[in-house]
Amino acid sequence: MQELQVKVTQAQVEIIDREKFEQNISEVVAKYKDYTVTAATIKDDKQVLADLRKLKKQISDERIKIKRELSQSADEFDKYIKDTSEPMDDVINKIANDVKEFEDHQKAVRLDTVKSYLANKSAEYMLDPRIFDEKATEYIKASDFMADGVTLKKTTMKSLDDMVTFEYQSQQQLEKAKATISGQCAEYGMTDQPYIRMLRDLTLVEVLEQIKSDYVFEKQKAEMRLAQEQAERLRASQEAKEEEQAPKSTETANFDPETGEILDGGQIPQNTQNELREAENEPKRYTQKMTLEVYFTSTNEKDHFKTALAQAGFEHKTNYQVSGYQRIEPLTQAELNEQNGW
Template structure:
């Protein structure tokens, strides 16, 4: 093929009377350099501006005309080259597309070869070969194959073997980690699902530590709830006992000490009187003992308690005694409950 050769003749532009043209520009600039627009001369000022713009346009039009004439030969040359070489461009584009299609086909063949090798290796470990699909693309370069373009190099096969083996080991470790998590959760009576999901972003040691932490926190909550319920039950039982004691105290009949008659209504039957007299004539036998700790608001409250005992048939230093009586710092009911564990 004949190479392109061309002879270029440099175009020349000669400005006639260059000095005269430059002097004309200088004269116009000097004439209007300090020109002042006034209200009285505004009409003439507008005409001066129009004349200057007309002169500028004449110069610009001539410049454009000369430039067009200079570039005409270059445009004609450019068009000639493009038109003449267009058939060759078409051939180049066709061959480039064929090369691209061939390379894509070769990549597809190499990818099938890599996937086939991975599938055989994965079958040895009972792994799903599809998990390696994205990694297979890293082994389809021409440098990974022999000169025939379809046979894997030994180094490539070794790398693929290591990849599959490493994945198998990872899955084995993952299954062991899942078993450890499930076993720990079963021991604590917890569900393992949220902790199995954590294993995707955390190590086994971190997940097990989280399980233990959650278990201890839950036990603390349960213990706090148990203590709260027990305290509520104790308070309820204490109120019940206080109500029963108050009811018994109100039900004790008031007896006239001189006549032995029951006050506020009601008569002792003759049989009951005989039973009481018979009991008074027999010696008492004590078979039970109780130590009682009582808290009073003041001395009057203490005296009222003693009077109540007396009404129930309990006399000081006869069938009960007082030990450890003392004054204490004032306590509220809630403080007393806490101190006694009620």
């Protein structure tokens, strides 16, 4: 095919009497450079402005006319080339589409070859081949196949074998880890599912440590509840015993209004009064400690909880403190139960 050959003749534009044109422009500029508009001459001033604009438009119109004439031949040439070569464009587009369809078909054939190989290899290890679908697309380049385009190279098969073997070993390790977690939870009487899910982000050792920590915490809570129940029963028993031993009397004891002393043989012994005063002055000694994790639905509920503690005789930074307060992602009761194994 002969290449396009074009002869271009450069158009010439000649301004007649260029010097005269430039001189006229200079004279107009010199005449009106220091022109002053006044209230008395405003009508004439507007006419001067109109004349100058008319002169400017005449120059601009001539410039546009000449430019259009110069570009006309270029536009005609451009249209001619496009119209003449359009059939060739159609041929190029058709061949390009055919090439793309062929390449897409080849990729599909190569992908089927890779998936078939992975399916056979997965069957040896009892694995679901679908878990490799995404990674299979990484092995469909022409460089992964022999010259015929459908036979895998040995290096490619080795990479696919390693991928399947690694997945099998990973799943075996995961199953062993799950069995270990289930056994540990069964020993402690705990639900294993929340801890099995932790394997997504934690190692087996870290999960086992968490199980032990939660077990110790729950055990401490159970022991504390038992101790509280025993203390309540003991206090109730003592109160009942004291009521039985208290003297029955229908008479009202007489008191000295100034000293508070019980009269008629009912005086409070001096040593008992001293013991009561010493007990009041004795500093409070704490013998037990409890770590409590509480979940609130709102700030108002948190404030209500603090108020309830205060009413029960507990003051913040006197006999309890708050650590680790934070906002969390909203949880339903079912999600909270599952998270904590309740």
